[in-house]
Amino acid sequence: MSIPLAQHRTKRIGRAVAVASIALLALSGCTANTTSNPAGGDAQGDASSTRTIIDHTGEEIEIPAEIDRVAVDQIPIASTYTAFFEGEAPYLVGMSQAVVDSLEGTVAADIAPELLEVETGYYDNGELNVESLLELDPDVVLYNASNAEHGELFEKAGIPAVGFKTQGDPAVTYTEWLRLLEDVFDEDGKMDEVIEYGAGIIADAREKNAQIPEADRKDVLEITGYKPGTLTVQGEPEFFGTFWLDTANADNAAIGAQQPLSEVSSEQLLQWDPDVILLSGYGHSGLLPEDVLGGLEGVDLSTMTAVQEGEVLSTRLGWWNWFTPNPDAPLVAHWIGAAVYPELADPEALDQLTREYYLEVYGYELSDEQLEHMYAGSYSAEVDR
Incomplete structure (x- = not known):
């Protein structure tokens, strides 16, 4: 089931400081530029020199050639960031309190406990406070490319900000995040083996899930939010769950829900009466x-x-939430088929794949207890785990 990397990569200690020419995200088709500061100096070593990259907004973004302080706004990129640094989260100085709280008690806190130690004070009741962010003095902010308002706030404040897309197939989006991180940190091609490794695992999962005959496809309801009296579900328009159900070879039960995330009553849920509910x-x-x-x-x-x-x-597996873009996507592809169709489930094999994957991608050896916690509540009652 697992496709080993060409070489077993060990955990990187310290930081990469090379500042060389980079290859930009494939869809941009452009190259990066390095600019020396007005007073002169070596663009390779001068901390005030800059580089130009193209982010997922399609805009040219000028960022420092050397990055030591990174803040995050509105994207669940912690796991992807840590995978990029092979099990560590260097230079990360700020995220929202909600994200930090969500990471507590997950394997993330074991792999990279520094994720829980970042500053969170640049949000007031969940709202971005740019003045507080400026006090944190970030070299760059990684933010949601769809939030043009925040992009404008960063630009007006003079904070270099790189937009990351938050739409599309999460099994593809995480690779695009890794590629953009290559641009941000000027490490072209660093993630080649990780991306190839994951693509092979996903292809294997899709082939396995395709064994389910069309007539036996199940209706699955994905619940994404709750407040007393109302549930929010993955609707018919394309969203993260759309792609995961396609990977699982299953159908969305929420026929007629017109928004990607639709609030519905219990009466509507009873009409759909799905075979499986994913939380x-x-x-x-x-x-x-x-x-x-x-x-x-x-x-x-x-x-x-x-x-x-x-x-x-439950989809609250692995790092944070397996339905959002994250480097565990290859594991999600195998798990979701087994979750929906118990006849495809092989918990022992998936445990082994998960161990191998975490060792290869994060440089981290999972314990039996961590594996048990990761997959708790994630298999059908028919499956003996």
């Missing part, structure tokens, strides 16, 4: 299978087929 965990619904099986305030799902048969599963 989008950390940072989204916050629900666990036992919450739904035990009864939710204002939402009665007790007569649903999935609830009665115990087919309510």
Whole structure:
């Protein structure tokens, strides 16, 4: 099941300081420029020199040639960032408190505990405070490319900001994030082997999941949010869950839900009556299978087929939330098929693949307890784990 890297990569200690010419994201088709400071000096070694890259907004962005302080705004990039640095999170000085809270208690805190130690004070009740961010003195901010308002705020404040796309197939998006990080840190091609390794695992998963005949495809409901009386689900328009259901060879039960994330009543949910319910965990619904099986305030799902048969599963696996773009996507591709179709499940093989993957990508050896925690509540009741 696993496709080993050409060589086993060890955990990198320290930082890469080479400042050389870089290859930009493939879709941009452009090259980077290095500019010396007005007073002169070597662009290779002068801390005030800059480089120009193209981010996912399609704009040219001037960033420092040497980056020592990184802040994050509105993108769940912590796992991708840590994979880029092979199990560490150097230079990261700020994220939102909500993200930090979500990472607590996950394997992320074990692999890179420094993720929990970053500054979070540049948000006021969840709203970005640029003045507070300026006090943090970041060299660059990594932000949601779809949020043009924040992009303008960073530009007006004179903060170099690189936009990362947050749409599309998450199994592809994480590779595009890795490529853009190559540009940001001027390390062209660093992620070639990781990306190739993951692509092979995903192809293997798709081939396995394709064994399910068309007539046996299951209807799956993805719950992404909850408040008393109302649930938010993955609707018909394209969103992260769309691609994962395609990978699983399953159908979206939420027929007629017109928004990517649609609020619906329990009456509507009962009409859909899905075969399987997937709960989008950390940072989204916050629900666990036992919450739904035990009864939710204002939402009665007790007569649903999935609830009665115990087919309510969590996606709060691995680092944070496996439905968002993240480097664990190759593992998601294998897990989701096994989650929806118990006949495809092989927990022992997936545990072994997960061990190998974390060692190769993060330089981290998972314990039995960590694996048990990662996959808790993520298999059908029919599967003996």
